Amino acid sequence: MLESFWLCNIRGIGAVSVRRLLEAAGGVEGVKNLGRRTMEETVGKKRADALERGREEKCRQRAFDTYYKYRRNGIAFLPLWHPDYPARLKQIADPPVALYVKGRLFLEETKTAAIIGARECSAYGSWAARYFAVGLARAGVCIVSGMARGIDGIAGGAALEAGGRSLAVLGCGVDICYPPENRFLYERLAQEGGLLSEYAPGTLPAAHLFPARNRIISGLSDLVLVTEARSRSGTLITVDLALEQGREVFAVPGRITDPCSGGCNRLIQNGAGIAVSPEQLLKELKTDADRGIPAAFAPAAGLAPLRPLGQKLLKILDFEPKCLDEIMTRLEEQTGAQTACLAEVTEELVRLWMEKRIRCESGRYFIEGPAG
Amino acid sequence: MYCHISAGGLRGLESYVAQVEVDVSNGLPCFDMVGLLASEVKEARERIRVALKNAGVKMPVGKITVNLSPAGIHKAGTAYDLPVALCIMAAQGMIPAKKLEGILAVGELGLDASVKPVRGILPMVQQGFLNGIGECILPLSNLKEGMLVEGALVMGVKDLGEAARYLCCEEPEREILRKKAKRSVRALPGSETETDGEQTMDFGVIQGMQDEKFAALTAAAGLHNLLYVGPPGAGKTMLARCLPSILPPLGQAEKREISAIYSVAGRLSQGSLLEKRPFVAPHHTVSDHALAGGGAIPMPGLVSLAHKGVLFLDEMAEFKRGTLDILRQPLEDRVIFLAKSGGNFLYPADFMLVAAANPCPCGFYPDRARCRCTSLEIRRYHARISGPLLDRIDLFCRVEPMPFDRLWGAKDAKSSASETESGWDSRLMQEKVMLARERQARRYAQTRIVANGRLGPGEIARYCSLGLSEQQFMEQATQQLRCSARACHHALRVARTLADLEGQEKIRVRHLSQALHYRKGGELYRN
Numbered sequence: 001m002l003e004s005f006w007l008c009n010i011r012g013i014g015a016v017s018v019r020r021l022l023e024a025a026g027g028v029e030g031v032k033n034l035g036r037r038t039m040e041e042t043v044g045k046k047r048a049d050a051l052e053r054g055r056e057e058k059c060r061q062r063a064f065d066t067y068y069k070y071r072r073n074g075i076a077f078l079p080l081w082h083p084d085y086p087a088r089l090k091q092i093a094d095p096p097v098a099l100y101v102k103g104r105l106f107l108e109e110t111k112t113a114a115i116i117g118a119r120e121c122s123a124y125g126s127w128a129a130r131y132f133a134v135g136l137a138r139a140g141v142c143i144v145s146g147m148a149r150g151i152d153g154i155a156g157g158a159a160l161e162a163g164g165r166s167l168a169v170l171g172c173g174v175d176i177c178y179p180p181e182n183r184f185l186y187e188r189l190a191q192e193g194g195l196l197s198e199y200a201p202g203t204l205p206a207a208h209l210f211p212a213r214n215r216i217i218s219g220l221s222d223l224v225l226v227t228e229a230r231s232r233s234g235t236l237i238t239v240d241l242a243l244e245q246g247r248e249v250f251a252v253p254g255r256i257t258d259p260c261s262g263g264c265n266r267l268i269q270n271g272a273g274i275a276v277s278p279e280q281l282l283k284e285l286k287t288d289a290d291r292g293i294p295a296a297f298a299p300a301a302g303l304a305p306l307r308p309l310g311q312k313l314l315k316i317l318d319f320e321p322k323c324l325d326e327i328m329t330r331l332e333e334q335t336g337a338q339t340a341c342l343a344e345v346t347e348e349l350v351r352l353w354m355e356k357r358i359r360c361e362s363g364r365y366f367i368e369g370p371a372g
Numbered sequence: 373m374y375c376h377i378s379a380g381g382l383r384g385l386e387s388y389v390a391q392v393e394v395d396v397s398n399g400l401p402c403f404d405m406v407g408l409l410a411s412e413v414k415e416a417r418e419r420i421r422v423a424l425k426n427a428g429v430k431m432p433v434g435k436i437t438v439n440l441s442p443a444g445i446h447k448a449g450t451a452y453d454l455p456v457a458l459c460i461m462a463a464q465g466m467i468p469a470k471k472l473e474g475i476l477a478v479g480e481l482g483l484d485a486s487v488k489p490v491r492g493i494l495p496m497v498q499q500g501f502l503n504g505i506g507e508c509i510l511p512l513s514n515l516k517e518g519m520l521v522e523g524a525l526v527m528g529v530k531d532l533g534e535a536a537r538y539l540c541c542e543e544p545e546r547e548i549l550r551k552k553a554k555r556s557v558r559a560l561p562g563s564e565t566e567t568d569g570e571q572t573m574d575f576g577v578i579q580g581m582q583d584e585k586f587a588a589l590t591a592a593a594g595l596h597n598l599l600y601v602g603p604p605g606a607g608k609t610m611l612a613r614c615l616p617s618i619l620p621p622l623g624q625a626e627k628r629e630i631s632a633i634y635s636v637a638g639r640l641s642q643g644s645l646l647e648k649r650p651f652v653a654p655h656h657t658v659s660d661h662a663l664a665g666g667g668a669i670p671m672p673g674l675v676s677l678a679h680k681g682v683l684f685l686d687e688m689a690e691f692k693r694g695t696l697d698i699l700r701q702p703l704e705d706r707v708i709f710l711a712k713s714g715g716n717f718l719y720p721a722d723f724m725l726v727a728a729a730n731p732c733p734c735g736f737y738p739d740r741a742r743c744r745c746t747s748l749e750i751r752r753y754h755a756r757i758s759g760p761l762l763d764r765i766d767l768f769c770r771v772e773p774m775p776f777d778r779l780w781g782a783k784d785a786k787s788s789a790s791e792t793e794s795g796w797d798s799r800l801m802q803e804k805v806m807l808a809r810e811r812q813a814r815r816y817a818q819t820r821i822v823a824n825g826r827l828g829p830g831e832i833a834r835y836c837s838l839g840l841s842e843q844q845f846m847e848q849a850t851q852q853l854r855c856s857a858r859a860c861h862h863a864l865r866v867a868r869t870l871a872d873l874e875g876q877e878k879i880r881v882r883h884l885s886q887a888l889h890y891r892k893g894g895e896l897y898r899n
Contacts, residue, residue: 149747260740323772324583343886344882347885350885350889354848360892362737363601
């Protein structure tokens with residue numbers, strides 16, 4: 001293991017070169033004793049120099065020290081040829097030559113599903129992410145995501161909250177929390193789930209690292225679910241990669257007028273599966289939905305029965321956030337006369353909000369989950 | 373020959389009675405002015421010399437010494453020209469010296485001996501009257517302003533000669549001259565007040581927007597600070613411009629207080645008391661000094677000009693952070709404390725803050741169809757408004773763009789819907805505000821509290837007591853809606869006003885929930 005770590009961390013030798021060298025030498029031990037000519041033939045002169053420098057005792061010792069340091073910090077190192085290396089990932093065209101893991105990998109034991117989507121998501125998108133993440137996680141499916149803002153983070157967090165398993169693939173070193181606002185989720189994943197990255201600990205997040213990270217997300221998953229994406233979303237890159245890797249792609253349909261769902265609807269148009277419920281996806285994954293649909297989405301028990309005005313309001317409200325004026329107009333239209341007064345409607349709305357039947361964001365009210 | 377007259381001096385917003393002393397003695401001809409004078413006061417020598425010549429007065433040949441006392445106070449402005457000139461004439465014997473006694477003269481001189489207006493007349497005359505100097509000679513264009521002080525005998529003059537003639541007369545003739553001057557200014561057109569040239573609008577022209585109008589009503593009724601958040605063009609500015617029209621009309625004492633500030637700022641151009649509440653709307657590029665008050669002896673800043681009125685910050689997030697933070701102290705203490713090289717000054721700044729802001733840099737959040745701002749951008753945008761300032765705002769109201777059909781359709785429905793909030797006009801709303809204020813005035817009769825918006829944490833506990841079910845409701849709200857203690861306080865204050873608007877002494881659950889709607893529901897994007 002030490003030798004593998006050393007090989008993967010020689011300055012000036014990247015993942016491709018490592019793979020070539022291993023092919024030429026037939027193993028890590030072989031690389032150590034590779035002749036200069038073979039080296040130059042396989043990786044070129046510059047890299048051969050780098051390798052020779054790296055073979056000096058001093059460099060090797062430094063690599064070993066680093067390895068132990070990572071071990072002490074709970075970061076495991078998994079080279080491509082390690083038995084624990086995720087089997088799904090080995091199948092893809094360009095698997096990462098090594099993975100750094102914090103927490104646990106539960107890949108071999110379970111089915112996996114990636115839940116991905118836009119960073120700037122609507123209430124509907126975040127609800128859908130949570131709905132599917134909880135549903136799948138309860139049935140034992142491991143949720144893979146990128147721990148990004150928006151959908152990714154919501155899905156990962158919801159899976160853990162439901163007592164399920166979740167993995168996050170980072171675009172930086174596993175010892176770095178990016179984005180910083182997901183600190184809580186990061187800590188939780190390190191404790192109860194898993195964090196992995198192909199980049200060495202200490203690598204700072206950079207824009208060019210993230211697309212490569214996406215191939216790992218889809219590579220690790222049996223199924224990729226897009227909950228919300230605009231028509232030109234970065235999420236669609238992951239979908240392309242998933243299709244290349246032969247993964248099942250599902251999309252949550254949205255309204256045709258909603259630009260936030262434009263990408264999802266386009267995917268469906270192009271033949272992606274339509275995700276309607278967690279059970280359907282579980283069937284697709286050939287897993288039993290034995291534990292059923294989470295109770296978290298039924299309204300909390302012990303609530304006071306709905307007042308007549310509340311019932312009317314719930315009929316008017318839906319996913320789309322509505323402002324008070326609009327609600328009033330609808331109410332007047334429905335009841336025919338001007339029976340509603342502003343104060344009463346406001347009171348009822350705030351009550352419903354407190355009962356968690358509806359939600360309010362910047363002055364607009366909406367229903368988060370399906371009614372009832 | 374020595375003689376003296378009273379003059380008016382300004383130090384910040386305060387005025388004092390200065391003595392102008394002139395002595396003409398034998399010696400080499402010279403004209404000296406002493407008494408810690410700014411350069412415009414020293415320059416008075418030249419103006420006075422020429423003005424006297426053009427008024428047909430020969431300058432006395434001899435050593436002329438002018439002293440403005442108290443000599444330890446720095447004097448600025450051009451108001452000393454007239455008293456000095458009159459004193460010199462008296463020193464020459466053209467006016468009997470004892471006739472200058474008990475007279476306060478204020479005015480700037482032109483080279484043609486005409487008397488020109490100066491700023492700060494109202495506080496000067498007031499101060500003189502309080503010090504027992506009840507007779508004033510003012511520039512004719514300032515006469516209206518001087519007449520505002522009841523009981524003071526004020527005379528307006530066009531030029532130096534007129535002032536001298538007035539002084540030479542005895543009382544019955546003086547009375548006639550004063551009446552004549554007053555008649556001539558009464559004939560002057562326009563007593564329209566000037567508050568930044570802003571026109572107040574009527575809420576009646578705004579269709580729909582019940583929620584927004586109700587927020588305005590609540591804010592006005594309880595003097596709560598208010599923030600409108602909404603996309604560009606939705607009507608935030610329009611709503612704010614309507615606000616002064618529903619505030620209670622100014623009382624006589626308030627009018628005097630505000631007019632004195634405007635007089636010092638030189639903005640009481642028409643010379644009558646301000647009738648409307650000030651509505652001050654600085655542009656977002658406003659400088660710190662313009663807002664707070666600037667200068668060694670500071671001129672009143674916009675916060676003081678908005679005293680007893682509305683300070684409206686349009687595009688609040690565009691203001692410089694430091695500039696906004698200036699408002700924190702006046703919002704807390706209702707005065708602004710200025711420490712300047714000329715001394716420390718305490719100016720009144722008791723205004724109601726109304727602000728408007730876009731929800732995000734592009735303005736359309738949370739309308740995801742149009743807004744492509746990332747959450748980071750939005751957060752940064754809001755971070756520009758400092759938290760402590762937002763904490764002083766009780767009401768957050770979201771302004772929604774009006775759909776086109778309703779904008780036009782509402783006109784037909786107006787006649788039938790005049791009873792609902794959407795049909796409210798300013799007159800109706802002002803009545804409601806007045807009733808609510810009356811209730812508050814009765815409740816806070818023994819205290820210094822003006823309105824619910826000014827309740828401190830201790831006073832909230834005292835005046836916003838809740839019944840059992842209301843307490844339970846608030847407890848639930850704190851848990852379910854994650855209200856901070858401060859948000860609860862704000863909600864209680866607003867609920868107090870809502871109850872007052874309904875004419876109820878007891879705060880009910882519906883008041884609390886409505887207050888929560890305005891406090892928590894409209895809260896800016898927080899992730």
